[in-house]
Amino acid sequence: MRNAEIAAALRELSVLYELDGADRYRVLAYKEAARTAQDSPVSLEQLASEGRLTELPAVGKTLAEKIEALIETGSIPAAEKLKAKFPPTLVDVTRVPGLGAKTARRLFDELGVTDLGSLGEAAEAGRIKELKGLGPKVEENVLASLETLPEPGEDSDRRLLSKILPIARELAEALAAHPASGRVEIAGSARRWSETCKDVDLVATASDARALAEALAENQLIAEERAGGEAGAQALTHTGVKVDLRVVPEKNFGNLLQHFTGSAGHNVQLRERALARGLSVSEHGVSKLGGKRVHRFTEEAGVYELLGLPYIEPELREGRGEIEAAEAGELPELLRLSDVRGDLHSHTTLSDGRNSVEEMAEAARRRGLAYLAITDHSASHGFGDHVTAKRLAQRIKEISAFNESAPRGFRLLAGSEVNIGTDGSLDYPDELLAGLDWVIASVHTSFAISEREMTERVLAAIEHPLVDCIGHLTGRLLLRREPYGIDVARVAEAAAANGTMVEINGNPNRRDLNEHHAKLAAEAGVRIVVNTDAHGVETLDNMQYAVATARRAWLSADQVANTRAWRSFAPLRKRAKKS
């Protein structure tokens, strides 16, 4: 059973408990455990078989038993018992914004509402506003929300970071240029470089808050303003992205930026830690419990310093142990974009890219890179853009010729992104692969095979002496396609043992390895490579997303192989060691 399925079952159980009126902290405990399951880079099924589930944060004896039952029987007895008490479709009712478990339960008890359908009927009939404590506004909200509610399981309110960042940057820039503005910063999940975001959060200081709110409303990206005033403004872009602008005085800009950068989990842990030291933290400032004095900071670092901590980079603020690490002085010095010296995954018009070798080389050089691997798809790629063995041999000569007249300090690598067949075989002869500088092996077909088969398939490639690196290991496409089943821990172990590198693919649709897998792999001793998988000159900029995922995986420059100059990188390749 996949971790994601376990997480979904725990999330459902938390809502069922909530509907049953359970203690809120018990409900919270299940939600926390669901998050742990979702985030875990190692298979919970594996951990369960070894009796090690309680090693996970937020999983105690009871949760471990429930997860074990779920894996063994496919369901959790407690969940089944609750589902007999009230219809499980009542969980859907809590997806309506503004309706929580308390309200959903009342609607069931008093109106017989069992699902979204009967909720709509009750609203249409005007029966909701008759209930004590609920009124016409709630009923209107229900009717309006039912119109726009996404299908269950559909994350339609989340968008790729690559859709959110350009909006956030353009708005921040426009606001910063306004005469009434002071400081303007992007906050929220976009600042933490999350894979997907729900909205754009901006934090600003201003001499005239209303003028700044108006400037936001008048920006060309904004379709409608929802509210605006002294404290900030909310607006909606033409593409339907919510924008939240907060305006604060300069003196507590740091407090607010810290608060609105989140994550929720990080802030909860930070505040709990503060509380244990007699301090209360909020977006307004830090104060002694029962004390009057409020400590306000213009910079975030001040907040952390008062709590006895060094500054914590936004990418680490996920409540995954960063506070403990900060306290112990063990925060990593994170990889930076400027550390990256080469890009080892790119395509040209030879396969499915949009630019020539020369154009890609020039664009890479302009971005300050010292080397770029041209890795077009291989012989069995299909779609009419495969590269025959004969053509690849010719490409090797072209690259060689390019390098002879290449500008100083820059070189191209003759490479290929080779398909891994279902049996683990590669689709070029070894003699040809031996003539390349760099080979990435990736899975592009037959995703539906079992996890066991997929793992064996990739392990075969990892053990191949001429495979230098594995590409986009799990095959996922964010918000579109789930990763295929593969035992990442086993893959990492084998990659470390064989000296095969594994990439973090910077295509913002992929971010694959994800941050959890990348951390696991690096800790297992795998050399990580950050790549763009660029299919044109402009997507060479995807390195920022690969670096972001590396940072969220706690990686430092020395754990990422292509922060090295070519002469130091080249000997790290498996092919260099064999010869």
Place this chain on the structure above:
DNA sequence: GCCGTTTTCGGCCCGACTGTTTTCAGTCG
């Protein structure tokens, strides 16, 4: 239900907003 530099029991982040109320519960981020 989890968890431990005040605790193996008794805590568990903080504040804003909304809609309904006349002081607050529920929801949200």
